[in-house]
Every structure is written in structure tokens, then in C-alpha cells.
Amino acid sequence: MAQCKIWSMVCFLLHIFGSEKAEGAGTILVKTVNKITDGSIVQCNQSRIKDCWKVELNLNQLESLKPGDSILFSDQTDFNLKLRQNPTTFSSGSKNYQFL
Numbered sequence: 001m002a003q004c005k006i007w008s009m010v011c012f013l014l015h016i017f018g019s020e021k022a023e024g025a026g027t028i029l030v031k032t033v034n035k036i037t038d039g040s041i042v043q044c045n046q047s048r049i050k051d052c053w054k055v056e057l058n059l060n061q062l063e064s065l066k067p068g069d070s071i072l073f074s075d076q077t078d079f080n081l082k083l084r085q086n087p088t089t090f091s092s093g094s095k096n097y098q099f100l
Contacts, residue, residue, distance in 0.1 A: 029081065030074040031056045062097065 036044045036052040044052030053076075061071060070080040081099040088096040 027058070027061050027071050028073075028075050029058055029062060029071045031058065032074065032076055065097075 033054045033056055036054055039045055041052060041054070043049070055074070065071060065083045067083050067085050070082045073079055073081050084098040084100050087098075090096070
């Protein structure tokens with residue numbers, strides 16, 4: 001289930017932030033691990049999906065960000081995310097991060 005949440009976040013962020021270009025942040029938030037070709041991830045089997053990659057989210061780096069810090073979104077893109085404010089933490093322990 002956690003894998004699906006990460007994939008959803010990646011797809012959402014690529015859609016929303018895909019046009020911003022990087023200006024020099026060196027740390028990567030999302031690292032591609034390997035291409036999925038065996039059908040093991042349901043989302044990869046949907047129509048119109050051309051390539052599907054397993055990714056690793058750098059949680060340590062994400063949690064160390066302070067408002068105004070920038071981070072390179074992934075090793076497959078050329079744009080930065082800039083943390084807008086401190087994350088909101090919910091009673092369940094989940095966090096909501098907002099980026100510019």
C-alpha cells in the first residue's frame with residue numbers, strides 16, 4: 001500500500017511541477033531504482049502507461065527540509081521543489097508537505 005501512495009505522489013508532483021526548471025539544488029528527493037516490466041504494480045498496467053519505474057523516496061532528506069529549502073525532484077527530471085512551509089502533521093502521524 002505504501003508503494004501505491006508513493007507512486008500517486010510522484011505522478012501528482014510530475015503533473016503539477018513538471019514545468020519548473022532546476023537552478024542548482026543537488027540533493028534528489030526521488031530516485032529511480034528499476035523499470036517495472038513484470039506487471040507487479042497494478043498502476044503500471046493501466047492503458048496509456050508507456051514506462052513505469054520503481055522509485056525510492058528520500059525520507060531523511062524530505063524530513064530535514066526547512067521552509068525555503070530546495071531539492072531536486074528526481075534523477076529523471078530537471079526541476080526543483082521548494083518547501084513552502086513546515087509540514088502539517090496529523091494525529092495519525094502522516095504529514096502534508098507543500099512545495100512551490
